Amino acid sequence: MNNRRKTYRKYVVFGITISLALAVTAICVVSYKNTITPAGIIIHHSALPYPQLEPEAYLPLITEIHRRRDYGIFYWGRMYYEGYHYVILPDGTIKRGRPDHCRGAHAQGFNSYIGICVVGDFSTTHNPDGSSGPLQPSDEQIKSLAELCCRLITEFRIPPGQLLRHSDVNQSTECPGDRFPFQVLIKEIGTKPRGSEDKACSVQFDKLVFQP
Ligand SMILES: [Zn+2]
Secondary structure (H helix, E strand, O other): OHHHHHHHHHHHHHHHHHHHHHHHHHHHHHHHHOEOOOOOEEEEEOOOOOOOOOHHHHHHHHHHHHHHOOOOEEEOOEEEOOOOOEEEOOOOOEEEOOOOOEOOOOOOOOOOOEEEEEOOOOOOOOOOOOOOOOOOOOHHHHHHHHHHHHHHHHHOOOOHHHEEEHHHHOOOOOOOOOOOOHHHHHHHHOOOOOOOOOOOOOOOOOOOOEEO
């Protein structure tokens, strides 16, 4: 009887060990498959259906919209639903979406790029009179965006020509809107426009604060 019990216990322990090993292997395989080395940066605007929200409500709303669109991805033990890697609120606060090395879900064919969403609708067509929020990003948003881009460009050695707007890689969208001041951003970052071989980044990162 005792021997039987011992044998039974051995089988149980063996079974649990195998199950755990399989689970860990599955997590590693799937997460590895969903890992990127950021090749560039793509800038978006949020163009949300509800533009006037409390600041803290923007990221959860984006997350929910993207969850319903099935943008979720499994990465090292958890699901991420927001397709962007970062969201920049109207006051310039930078919110983290999915991790930098997790494949994005923001631009078809370019999801190995970091996706940054600036909250607002900067399209003359869709927001002609400001009823869907400010006509242009706030100064704080541009400043935070420039600092964030600079950090990413430096960290991942992203060539200046790989800092793009969504509309640069997809002709069917005007995201981040025709009023998005891309050249102002480029100037702020200290890079030259697309195609330049100049070195990026003159902005300091000391005051960059991330809010999870
Ligand atoms: Zn976009």
